[in-house]
Amino acid sequence: MSSIHVAKPDLSEGNVRLGTAGLGVQQGAGLVGIIGLVASAVIGFGGMFGTTPTFLMKSWTQNYMFVLAISLGALFFVFIQHLTRAGWSTTIRRPAELIAANLKWAWVGLIPFAALWFSGGSHVEGSDAAHSNWGPGVLFPWADLEALKAHHPAEHDIVAAKSAYLNATFFWIRAIIYVTFWGVVSTWFLRTSIAQDATGDIRLTEKMQKWSGPIAIGFGLTITFAAFDWIMSLSPAWFSTMFGVYFFCGCCTCGFSVLIIAVLRLQSFGRLKQVVNREHYQDMGKLLFAFGMIFWAYIGFSQYMLIWYANIPEETGWFLGRQIGGWGTLSFVLLFGHFVVPFVALISKWTKRLSWYLLAAAIWMLFFGWFDLYWLIMPEVPADAMTAKTYMEVVEAHADASTHIFNPLNFTMLAGVGGIYLWMTIRRMRGSTLLAIRDPRLHEGLSFENQ
Amino acid sequence: MTTFETSVPAIEPTGSLSDSVKIHGLLAEFETPGDILKAAEQVRQAGYRWWDCCTPFPVHGLDRAMGIKPTILPIMVFFAGLTGLIAAFVLQAFTNSSGMSVWAMVWVTGYPYLISGKPLLSIPAFIPVIFELTILFAALTSVFGMLTMNGLPRLNHPLLGNDRFRRATDDRFYIVIEARDPKFFRTRTEAFLESLGAVAVEEVQD
Numbered sequence: 012m013s014s015i016h017v018a019k020p021d022l023s024e025g026n027v028r029l030g031t032a033g034l035g036v037q038q039g040a041g042l043v044g045i046i047g048l049v050a051s052a053v054i055g056f057g058g059m060f061g062t063t064p065t066f067l068m069k070s071w072t073q074n075y076m077f078v079l080a081i082s083l084g085a086l087f088f089v090f091i092q093h094l095t096r097a098g099w100s101t102t103i104r105r106p107a108e109l110i111a112a113n114l115k116w117a118w119v120g121l122i123p124f125a126a127l128w129f130s131g132g133s134h135v136e137g138s139d140a141a142h143s144n145w146g147p148g149v150l151f152p153w154a155d156l157e158a159l160k161a162h163h164p165a166e167h168d169i170v171a172a173k174s175a176y177l178n179a180t181f182f183w184i185r186a187i188i189y190v191t192f193w194g195v196v197s198t199w200f201l202r203t204s205i206a207q208d209a210t211g212d213i214r215l216t217e218k219m220q221k222w223s224g225p226i227a228i229g230f231g232l233t234i235t236f237a238a239f240d241w242i243m244s245l246s247p248a249w250f251s252t253m254f255g256v257y258f259f260c261g262c263c264t265c266g267f268s269v270l271i272i273a274v275l276r277l278q279s280f281g282r283l284k285q286v287v288n289r290e291h292y293q294d295m296g297k298l299l300f301a302f303g304m305i306f307w308a309y310i311g312f313s314q315y316m317l318i319w320y321a322n323i324p325e326e327t328g329w330f331l332g333r334q335i336g337g338w339g340t341l342s343f344v345l346l347f348g349h350f351v352v353p354f355v356a357l358i359s360k361w362t363k364r365l366s367w368y369l370l371a372a373a374i375w376m377l378f379f380g381w382f383d384l385y386w387l388i389m390p391e392v393p394a395d396a397m398t399a400k401t402y403m404e405v406v407e408a409h410a411d412a413s414t415h416i417f418n419p420l421n422f423t424m425l426a427g428v429g430g431i432y433l434w435m436t437i438r439r440m441r442g443s444t445l446l447a448i449r450d451p452r453l454h455e456g457l458s459f460e461n462q
Numbered sequence: 463m464t465t466f467e468t469s470v471p472a473i474e475p476t477g478s479l480s481d482s483v484k485i486h487g488l489l490a491e492f493e494t495p496g497d498i499l500k501a502a503e504q505v506r507q508a509g510y511r512w513w514d515c516c517t518p519f520p521v522h523g524l525d526r527a528m529g530i531k532p533t534i535l536p537i538m539v540f541f542a543g544l545t546g547l548i549a550a551f552v553l554q555a556f557t558n559s560s561g562m563s564v565w566a567m568v569w570v571t572g573y574p575y576l577i578s579g580k581p582l583l584s585i586p587a588f589i590p591v592i593f594e595l596t597i598l599f600a601a602l603t604s605v606f607g608m609l610t611m612n613g614l615p616r617l618n619h620p621l622l623g624n625d626r627f628r629r630a631t632d633d634r635f636y637i638v639i640e641a642r643d644p645k646f647f648r649t650r651t652e653a654f655l656e657s658l659g660a661v662a663v664e665e666v667q668d
Contacts, residue, residue, distance in 0.1 A: 316589065316590070320578075320587065322579075358540075458522070460522045
């Protein structure tokens with residue numbers, strides 16, 4: 012087939028290294044990040060715009076989960092390519108490895124959680140003092156059972172029965188296992204791949220393929236339980252065994268979107284020219300379409316329908332909190348924005364092959380990946396949801412439930428966490444080659460065509 | 463391969479169109495994917511319409527060289543899926559949520575029945591059936607639409623009786639221009655195919 016091969020691609024330094032080109036964006040992102048974090052601290056600790064410690068902590072959790080989901084999605088992309096011995100993706104695997112390698116710093120996001128345990132305080136002394144009171148119960152109701160008994164007696168017994176799993180010691184042991192596993196695995200993939208840039212040793216590829224199997228199992232377990240611990244346990248009376256898969260879909264939405272954005276932006280900086288082409292756009296678009304939209308909608312609906320059909324109060328309460336007041340509208344915004352609209356927009360082949368169109372779609376999906384986490388983490392389940400006689404009784408009692416969607420804290424926190432994350436990502440990209448230049452399957456990726 | 467070559471009969475000069483043997487077309491053999499890519503480009507530019515390429519494996523870029531238009535199958539599948547979606551919704555809304563009577567061969571009446579306090583018209587409960595019927599209609603349309611449009615299944619094809627053509631599944635690349643093409647002229651087309659660098663051009667009988 013040598014006679015019809017594509018022209019020899021440009022593997023020179025200028026095409027596969029970012030150099031100083033991204034420095035301006037990196038510094039800008041770092042600046043936005045610092046300003047955002049400072050502004051969030053001022054608003055959150057000062058109680059401005061009606062924010063509470065709970066609101067501040069939830070906002071932190073949401074944005075931490077957002078950047079975590081981006082890197083976890085990228086890590087999934089990396090090991091699934093090794094697991095399937097994929098050739099097409101060799102040209103875009105390095106950016107994914109670089110994004111995933113941010114997981115080395117995943118433990119930093121746990122510091123505010125740890126600070127809660129050291130801050131002491133409790134909500135027991137009456138709700139008026141809530142603003143000055145901190146303690147783990149601010150975010151995790153199960154960590155302060157006394158306060159739960161005082162404020163949500165109906166939930167207390169259910170949550171107390173789960174204390175074998177939901178207790179501080181076990182929670183922290185698990186958290187350390189997750190962040191260690193992710194950090195070690197993502198760093199190992201990046202280092203092994205970079206080592207191959209120098210030697211071109213095929214055994215390194217074989218080693219990564221061999222370990223991708225066990226890593227896939229570890230990945231599945233850690234993100235499932237991390238989703239249980241850090242998102243589902245915010246409403247500890249509620250439970251869904253599908254929740255881990257749902258969070259996995261969210262990771263795919265965020266991770267694949269950012270991968271598409273990163274690759275297309277690198278190309279607009281004049282990097283990875285000829286190396287990544289429309290064939291790769293189309294396949295990245297397919298992955299985002301399949302995992303980020305359809306699988307997300309499939310799992311989200313399956314979770315919803317089982318709970319809706321069975322109609323058991325301890326399960327429906329969680330969804331009830333997302334149907335009262337303004338949250339009902341936001342639930343529909345999520346349904347249409349995360350599934351219906353992008354489904355129609357990305358179903359045709361040509362849409363995934365046009366770079367500006369795909370870029371717009373990826374930015375759209377990234378926003379809704381963030382919005383999905385907002386919808387998961389921010390709402391409060393009303394205390395009377397489990398004792399009310401009818402659905403309409405709760406809906407009417409909470410008709411003016413605020414969604415806080417326009418609270419400035421949500422956006423300063425996004426700017427803060429997102430800015431620091433972007434700064435970190437570009438910094439890492441500038442310090443490495445953007446292409447696995449000696450990957451044994453690189454020629455497959457370069458001459459790849461969808462047929 | 464020399465024994466194989468000798469088994470191929472020499473091309474006889476053909477007589478008039480009233481000959482009893484009808485010809486299917488002309489078969490041109492090429493040795494490399496690069497050759498057939500270049501040849502296909504020129505056959506397309508020469509304005510032929512009833513012709514095809516046969517290769518032992520997918521040759522990248524051949525579709526573009528031949529000028530094959532994108533299939534309309536996805537559009538058919540989309541509308542079939544939409545039909546399935548609407549059909550499933552109407553079916554369930556009629557049977558579960560209305561007391562209407564409709565004549566469909568016999569008189570059929572909806573049976574509104576309250577289940578676990580849900581509204582009679584409960585969209586979440588309908589979605590699994592809507593999903594399944596959408597997939598069913600779309601899948602059946604794509605399979606049978608594909609078969610209809612590419613003319614399969616068929617029991618025989620004139621090319622299958624040609625000895626030279628056997629190597630299409632091994633290491634040779636073929637272009638076939640059919641006799642029903644309006645630009646097809648027995649001798650002129652043969653000369654044209656030879657000028658494209660074919661290692662052999664041969665008549666295929668119907």
